Amino acid sequence: MGQSNLRSGKVVYNKCCRDGKIIIPPFRERPEPLSSLARFNGDARCKRFLKNIRQYNCLFAFTSMGANIDRSLNDGRGPPVFKISGQVHHRIGSLLPNDGGPPKFLQLYVYDTANEVRNRLHALNPSERPTEPLDPHLTKDLLKMLDDHNPLASQFRVARDRLEEDDNEEFVVRIIGAREGDPVQYNLPAVDQLVMLVAGDFSTDTYQRDIVVQTRSGHLHISSLHPAYMALQYPLLFPYGERGYQVGVLYSGVNVNGENARTKITMQDYFRYMFHYRKHQVNPYLCYGSLSTQAKIDARASIDENRLWYIINNQPKLRMENLQGIVDDVDHGCVDGAEIGKKTVLPASHTGGRRYMIQNYHDAIAICRVHGPPDFFTTFTCNPKWPEITGALSFEPGQKATDRADLVVRVYNMKLEELLTDIRDGTAFGPISAGMLCLDLSISSSKQLAFFIDMLLCLFLCLFFSVAHR
Numbered sequence: 072m073g074q075s076n077l078r079s080g081k082v083v084y085n086k087c088c089r090d091g092k093i094i095i096p097p098f099r100e101r102p103e104p105l106s107s108l109a110r111f112n113g114d115a116r117c118k119r120f121l122k123n124i125r126q127y128n129c130l131f132a133f134t135s136m137g138a139n140i141d142r143s144l145n146d147g148r149g150p151p152v153f154k155i156s157g158q159v160h161h162r163i164g165s166l167l168p169n170d171g172g173p174p175k176f177l178q179l180y181v182y183d184t185a186n187e188v189r190n191r192l193h194a195l196n197p198s199e200r201p202t203e204p205l206d207p208h209l210t211k212d213l214l215k216m217l218d219d220h221n222p223l224a225s226q227f228r229v230a231r232d233r234l235e236e237d238d239n240e241e242f243v244v245r246i247i248g249a250r251e252g253d254p255v256q257y258n259l260p261a262v263d264q265l266v267m268l269v270a271g272d273f274s275t276d277t278y279q280r281d282i283v284v285q286t287r288s289g290h291l292h293i294s295s296l297h298p299a300y301m302a303l304q305y306p307l308l309f310p311y312g313e314r315g316y317q318v319g320v321l322y323s324g325v326n327v328n329g330e331n332a333r334t335k336i337t338m339q340d341y342f343r344y345m346f347h348y349r350k351h352q353v354n355p356y357l358c359y360g361s362l363s364t365q366a367k368i369d370a371r372a373s374i375d376e377n378r379l380w381y382i383i384n385n386q387p388k389l390r391m392e393n394l395q396g397i398v399d400d401v402d403h404g405c406v407d408g409a410e411i412g413k414k415t416v417l418p419a420s421h422t423g424g425r426r427y428m429i430q431n432y433h434d435a436i437a438i439c440r441v442h443g444p445p446d447f448f449t450t451f452t453c454n455p456k457w458p459e460i461t462g463a464l465s466f467e468p469g470q471k472a473t474d475r476a477d478l479v480v481r482v483y484n485m486k487l488e489e490l491l492t493d494i495r496d497g498t499a500f501g502p503i504s505a506g507m508l509c510l511d512l513s514i515s516s517s518k519q520l521a522f523f524i525d526m527l528l529c530l531f532l533c534l535f536f537s538v539a540h541r
Contacts, residue, residue: 087347092322093340098353102220102310104212109359111469120209123201124307124362130191130210131217133177133227133303134161134293136369150473153365159372161293161304166230166244166284177284180227181234187214213307222312223302244284248297295338295373305366308355316341316373338377342370346477350466358467360474367476383415431507438505447500451490453483 088094100106107113108120120127141154166181168174174182175194183190188211195205217224223246230244284291293300298314309315320336345356346367356363356370417424439445455472459482464470472479493499494506 086343088344089322089340092325093336093344094323095341095344097349098313098355099311101353102216104209105216105307105310108209111360111467111471111474113469119203119206121360123203123205124360125365126195126199126201126205127210127213128305128307128362129195129199130205131213131306133180133223133306134163135176136160136304137162137292138372150471151361151364153361153368155368155372158376159369161295161300163284163291163293163303166227166234177227180224181231184231217306217310220310221306223299224306224312246284246297246299246303248299295376300373301366301370304369305355305362308359308362308366338374342367342374345370348463348466348475348477357475357477363474364476378421382417382421386416435507438507442505449494451487453479453486455479457482457486 101109108117109124110117111121136159138155138159139157141156144152144154164176164178166178168178168182173194174190179187179191179194188207191210191214192205192207218228226244293303296316296318298317299312301315302309302312306312316338318335321334322336325334342356345354348354348357356366417426419426419430421427460472460479463478463482464472464475467475490499495503497503
């Protein structure tokens with residue numbers, strides 16, 4: 072979890088900000104009533120709100136989340152778990168629903184706003200509805216909060232007013248994207264810096280990096296590189312419409328002209344910074360219970376998606392792997408080039424991929440061939456009642472370990488590294504001649520506490536450590 076400084080002989084923790092290279096302004100204090108409701112040590116009203124915060128957020132989300140969500144784990148016998156599989160994406164529709172259809176998501180800000188609270192409560196997916204009904208008065212208060220503070224909501228209200236004046240007028244709502252060198256970066260935007268109404272002659276080709284919402288159109292998948300990607304899906308986490316990750320932002324104090332030097336903040340760097348607790352600072356990714364957990368998993372899916380896009384766009388550089396793919400197909404009986412199709416190769420460096428698993432298998436077999444079969448199979452589990460965890464939770468009264476997976480995984484990782492050091496040094500089992508560490512990143516169906524690997528976002532960690540003892 073840290074980086075060794077060879078000159079001073081110290082271990083410096085730099086996962087949060089890359090040793091000061093990442094500087095992002097803190098979030099503003101949340102407006103009322105959100106600020107009073109999002110308290111883990113609050114009254115019964117606060118507890119009900121935090122229990123159903125994912126449902127309340129769904130009432131006001133501008134986009135729909137596309138994913139296979141497994142709800143079978145949450146049967147009341149364990150901590151709440153948000154489990155998904157497959158690709159995750161956000162979809163945004165048109166300003167108006169199809170003829171005769173009920174309004175959903177952003178359409179609720181534009182269509183039939185005279186009955187808006189009722190429409191929102193009825194639009195909630197039956198599978199997402201809680202056991203107890205949501206409070207319509209609280210829904211109305213949260214809606215007013217977004218109208219007063221959220222630039223996205225304000226601009227869709229402008230679209231509503233234009234449609235009421237002339238429902239035949241053609242216009243689009245343009246949600247401005249990110250461009251490299253954009254001076255706005257992570258500052259809080261004004262309304263015209265984030266969204267604008269474009270009427271008259273326009274072309275969607277002009278705004279290739281923007282989200283263009285038309286009066287009536289099909290569903291549009293939003294790129295995770297868009298700075299409004301998270302704000303559109305989680306308005307209760309970002310009531311001011313704060314911009315999220317943006318391409319092209321430079322590290323602080325780096326030499327842009329340096330050779331072979333990484334100078335720009337990656338998506339993983341950005342979310343690593345966000346997933347670290349800072350005392351007396353509001354953090355939407357840590358302080359909102361199950362909704363923060365969902366946002367972290369969504370962020371991890373975005374990181375994986377962009378890594379896969381990088382691999383797809385750099386396939387010509389993986390020539391040896393491409394040749395191996397052709398050999399594999401020939402072994403499977405493909406003798407015609409048309410049968411092979413277009414190959415997309417996942418290199419061995421992609422954790423969890425086929426070649427990653429095969430490489431680890433070959434390494435293990437090579438160790439066994441030289442040193443014989445392993446003598447020990449070691450597993451290491453986490454206890455959320457460790458004093459390091461309970462002590463850190465005291466900074467935010469009322470929080471539980473299930474609310475702070477970021478804290479649990481860091482303590483777990485430090486103790487894991489300590490155990491591995493003891494094994495390698497021979498303290499635990501005596502002298503070690505060979506060993507192997509393999510991480511299984513697949514989601515488990517266990518009802519254990521949700522652990523997150525590296526970026527805190529994988530649901531369970533299995534450790535396999537085999538050693539050959541001479």
